[in-house]
Amino acid sequence: MQPSLKTLFPNFSTELIATIEENGSAQDFKAGTVLMRTGQYIKNTVLITKGKIKIYREGEDGGEFLMYYLQPGQACAISMICTAKSEKSQIMAKVVEDVSVMMIPLQMMDKWMMEHRSWYEFVIETYRSRFEEVLEVVDNIAFRSMDERLEFYLKRHSDSCGCSEVNLSHQEIATELNTSREVVSRLLKKMEQRGLVKLNRNQIELLKFNH
Template sequence: MSSSLQQIFPSFSTPLIEAINQNANEQFVSAGTVIMRTGQYIKNTMLVISGKVKIYREDENGGEFFMYYLQPGQACALSMVCATKSEKSQIMAKVVEDAELISVPLSLMDKWMMEHRSWYEFVIATYRNRFEEVLEVLDSVAFRAMDERLEFYLKRQVTSCGCKDLKLSHQEIAMDLNTSREVVSRLLKKMEQRGLLKLHRNHIEVVTK
């Protein structure tokens, strides 16, 4: 685990990596597994070594609203926030690509913040980056029409995977944007007509202009 941590989290000091090796657990989780549910007490934070984890909110009717992805070299900021209190999760976390995760007990958060400067800086950077990302999502929802929200969503997906071919169904997109599949299909067709993307049977090809 040491070599993986050093490679994926190069800012971590050697003493911090040793502390993680001694106290954290390594997990290999299959795609489709829900690793955090709304209302569940959070006992650990996750460091992502490989794969991808989707973070989203769920409404009372089971609808989903996509927030962001956790990717290699990142951690769950919201679980870190819960370290100071025994709070229940307000989010859902689902593995969308087979993942290797490091589970760090929240009981060690305060201790490591004081003992390891590199952990302190990592946590603060994680808070800041996620706060900025959530603000972008909030702006998208509050100030943009659905067609603009869809374009914003697709751009985030492209940035996330570093690819132009998105293996997303119309239904998946609709769930992430909390709208209907019919609306998504109609807007995607309009985007295709504008030359912004190409619709294929099992994926969406985003066109760079």
């Protein structure tokens, strides 16, 4: 049994929850599914109730660049922004861990903004926090070198899962940072020598990441 909407979105009013359950459609997607492509028109706003979605930017040459993850209790800011005018998506969204979502038709957006204070606040807060997150991403690529970005990436991962092991191959990390596996391997090895991590197959244990 999954947690209820009320648990996942504690700030939503009771009436709003009821409205969502009435108008939204609950759907499941398997890991690997691409929910949204660059250039596609957006028809729904998405609330995540289970699993994990990766939001990333795709380069012309097919390269990826991770923006952020969406997790239960969160919503896709892009879809909220774009739906207002049924704009094209500027990003890719791919399911990383099997998800359950609430799809909310875009017509509801404007209506609820006016009718439900808690929806309005949620939308604004979603905009704000994502904008902030993207600014942090800009910081990282604009001002920091690869080794710092890698550290930041690992930290973010362990924060999000709450544990100190990151279960990813070097290749996967390289893809999300838009660099090559060799570079990631090299840098991780240096970090291991500095005692920051312990490297296993498909796993990186973070050791001294608490400051």
